[in-house]
Each structure stands twice: as C-alpha cells, then as structure tokens.
Amino acid sequence: MPLLYALLEREVVITRRKFLQRSTLLATTLGATKLGAVKSSLLNSSAHNQPGMAPALDVSTLAQFVDPLPIPEIVRPQGKRASPSDRKLIVPFYRIQAQSVVNKVHRDLPPTKFWSFGFTSPGPTFETRSGEPLLVEWVNALPNEHFLPIDHTIHGAESSKPPVRTVVHLHGAKTGPESDGYPEGWIVPGKSKLYYYPNQQDAAMLWYHDHALGINRLNVYAGLFGTFFIRDSVEDALNLPKGKYELPLLLYDRLFTRDGQLLYPVSPDPQSPWIPEVAGNAILVNGKLFPFLDVEPRRYRFRVLNASNSRFYHLSFSNGAAFHQIGTDQGLLPGPVPLTTLEIAPGERADLIVDFSDHRGMQLVLKNDAFVVMQFRVSSAKVADESALLAALRPVPRIPESQAVQTRLLTLDEYVNRAGNPVMMLLNASHWSMPVTEKPVLGSTEIWTLINPTNDSHPIHLHLVRFQILDRQSYVPWVFQTKRQLQFLGPAQPPEPNEAGWKDTVRADPHMVTRIIVPFTGFTGRYVWHCHILEHEDNEMMRPYEVIAAV
Ligand SMILES: [Cu+2]
DSSP: OOHHHHHHHHHOOOOHHHHHHTGGGTTTOOOOOSOOSOOOOOOSHHHHSOTTSOOBOOGGGSOSSOEEOOOOOBOOOOEEEEOSSOTTOEEEEEEEEEEEEEEOSSTTSOOEEEEESSSSSSOOBEEEETTOOEEEEEEEOOOSSOSSOOOTTSTTOOTTSOSOOBOEEEETOOOOGGGSOOTTOOBOTTOEEEEEEOOOSOSEEEEEEEOOTTTHHHHHHHTOEEEEEEEOHHHHTTTOOOGGGEEEEEEEEEEEBTTSOEEOOOOSOTTOOOOSOOOOSEEEETTEESEEEEEOSSEEEEEEEEOOSSOOEEEEETTOOOEEEEEETTEEEEEEEEESOEEEOTTOEEEEEEEGGGGTTOEEEEEETTEEEEEEEEOOOOOOOOOOOOSOOOOOOOOOGGGOSEEEEEEEEEEEOTTSOEEEEEETTBOTTSOOOOOOBTTOEEEEEEEEOSSSOEEEEESSOOBEEEEEEEBOHHHHHHHOOOOBSSOOBOOOGGGSSOBSEEEEOTTEEEEEEEEOOSOOEEEEEEESSHHHHHTTOEEEEEEBOOO
C-alpha cells in the first residue's frame, strides 16, 4: 500500500460536518504526516502582526503615483563563446550574478534589501531571436545566510542542506535537461553554472527565476527573477507597437515591515514556518509600489507577467476601458481577444495592446479587483501612430485528440492536519522523491487530465513543452475518490479565447477536470511539472517527469 494511503487509514481526521463544508478535500485529504504541526494561512494583514513577527506595513498610508514605472534594463552579452553542441557555432555569452542589492520600492520608504540577478530587482531583460542560441553563466554571489525563514521540515530544505542555494529555470524555454534548472541541481555561493539556450521556438515572453528545491518560494520572493523575450519574423511582420511603446509589466505582491523590508509570513509554529499561500498587500510593478507611467495617446504593447508566489490577478482599468490580448504564455494568439478584465495566474504571461488614443488627456488607473496597481497618464499631444493591430496574428492549429497516444489521469492533492489546516500538497498522491511515473516518448503527443478535488485553483506548469488546453469540466470528487470514475456535472467547457493559444501553464480550477494536449518534442531527459503557487510547489506539489527516446 502506498505510504500516503497507509497514512490515510490512520490519520484522516476530517469529520462528516467538515466534509460537507470542505467537500472537495475528501478525495485526497490525508491527516498530518511528517509535518504534524498546525499551520495556517495568514492572509490578512492583521494576522501578520502576530507576536514574533515584525509588524506589516499598511501600504494604504503611502502616497500613490509618486514614482515613475521603472523599466528593467536590457542585458548585454559579455562576449562570444562556442556552442557546447557545435564548437563551430559561436554564440553570445552572458554572465549573470545573483547577489544582494538594495532598491527603493517607494519614494517614502527606506531602501529595501532584495536578492537579484542584477543591480535591481527584477533582474535585467534578455532580448533574443528565435533560432539564435545563447549561453548564460549563472553565478551564485549571494551571502551565506538566507534572510527569509527556511522551513527545515520541507523536503529538500533540511537543516543539513546549505541555507543559500540557487538554480535558474528559464520558464517556457525548450531547453536541454542539463540547462533547464533541475530543482536539485542547485549551487552554493561562490559557484556558477553554464547554461545553453537554443531558442528554437516561436516568439514569446519567457521568464527566468530561481527553482531551488524547498526554498524556491523564498528565493523568488527575495527577487530572483527577470524576463526573457524571443522575437521572430512572424511577430516582426505584424507591425505591433515596439521600442518605447512596448513595455514589460512584472506584477508581484509582497509584504513589507514598517521600515520597508521584505516580510515573508510564517505559521505560528516556529519549527515549521511554511504557510499554504502568501498574499501581500503591496503589489509591485517592475519593482515599484503604485508607480505611474506617462503615455502618449496611441497604442502600447504591454507584456504582463504574474511573478507572484500565490496571487491571481483580475486586472482592469478604473474607467472600464477595453483592451486586447494578443498573446499568451508561448506567444501570439490566432487573433486579438477583446477584454475589459484580464485574469492571470502565477507563472502566466499576457501580451496586451492598450490603445490610449480614446483616453487623451486622461489618467487611467490599473486595478486588481478593487485595489490600485498603477496609473497611466495619457498626454493630450497629437501623435502619429504607425503601429497596427491586425485581425489575424499567428495561426494556432488545434491538435486533434486522436493524435494523443496516451491519456494520463493526474490528481492535484491537498492534505490537512487534525485542525483542518493544509500541511502538504502533492501531485497524483506522490512525493517528489518517489520513482518517476510520467515517461512520455519523445515526439509523441499525450493528454494530461488534471483532476482537482481541492478548493484552490492550481496553475500547473510543465517544463520543456508547450501545450493546448482541451477543456474543463465539473465532476463529482467523491465518486472519483471511491470508484476512480469521472462523473461529470455538466458539459465540457472549451478554453477561454485568450487561452486558445500555446500555453505552458494552465489554471486547473477547483472541482474541475482540466485536460491539456501536449506534444513532447525537443529533448529526452529529466524535467519537472508542478503547481506554480510557489508555496505549493515547495511543499511537494512538484514531480519529475522524463521524456524517453522512442524505441
Ligand atoms: Cu497549487
């Protein structure tokens, strides 16, 4: 009997009444296992002001729109080197150093300590073209001690491990396994790793970030991430806004102490500080709180990344202004999708066109639900806008289901302790260290059926590949749990129009079955798939998978 199901027999503590309240947990809820301690989600700012924790800053006391939006610098290569796969091929070489920095997040706050892949957090932006490889030496020049609270009860973060470890994953890249940033492939301060990125893929916004096992959530929270753009001729031909009219918007929420330092919330148990999700009251855009951006009354292209640990955004303009989404995680959509609200989950990207020509002389506030994110100040100057927004962008032929050679049923699992608090999350009831069970054949196509009995939406990310969303469908969790049968509660829903492109991260919504169709192309080797809520990922909601060679 698998370990977890053995534990299930002994440890399930959920009562009938609780089951009715939290029915979705029944399917896979186990009792406390190795962690045992009561942990709680500290999602409101008063809860953060508990004994033993520095009080959280109330950001509503800060003046809004006093800092201009920063734009991360474009990183320049340090020279050229031979490609490891072809010594005759000379490619750009970059050296990027993870280090401790201080940045001002707001005019009226003292400088904040971050960790960054440059001199500011977020780190610098890569710009490259499809088919143009590059090399990056990722250097760990961080201090020897972590400044955020490590939970040593989490797998991979035991007290026997060095506290400061980093490994870089380029999210969305089709990269060989030796350069993909395997979570156990971390390096300590003073060491570096040379990674090769072939960039044999369509134009898209990728992002690089730390992926070290057991402390990924802390390293990304500390600031270890940045963006990576791939361009191509299809994108060039569309005459989209470019140069100063195309800007990245990296969104991430944080909590700060009253003296302006990062505060990572912890559980009341000092022995096991992990909490299931983090929701900071301060939403940073490119490193600033409540920034403003002066814009001309014309089209802009905004490349939006949700770099938050746990927060899902629902972005809209305060005046209800419409905009278009033209691309998603892995590049351009077939055509522009009109929106007034964008939902974007952790790890996802959205490529937006906003036309400010209808808002000449106005000030637009970008909001997340009711909360202010940033301000756009539209000038009333006369401008000539040479850019275009064409009706057809990039064809995305739908992959027929008949192409799939295998369908895998995979559960997303949450485990609670006797107090009903989450203590661990798993994929398919399997720990990280259990044998690899997903072994797709290189060149084959599979359907992955993600079954979510939990109350949370989990953004599921597969490394190496791009995929398409087939559908989502409500089902009855207890029928699946007891009979291993999927009893559906309604028709399958196709993906939203702004999801109907190539994706690498998919929202698996609560009480739903989400199906994706995945061509496994590129490389053989060991990769990972995981929830992009980083608190979940660090607490075992990540599994290795292996692309194997065709026989
Ligand atoms: Cu999750």
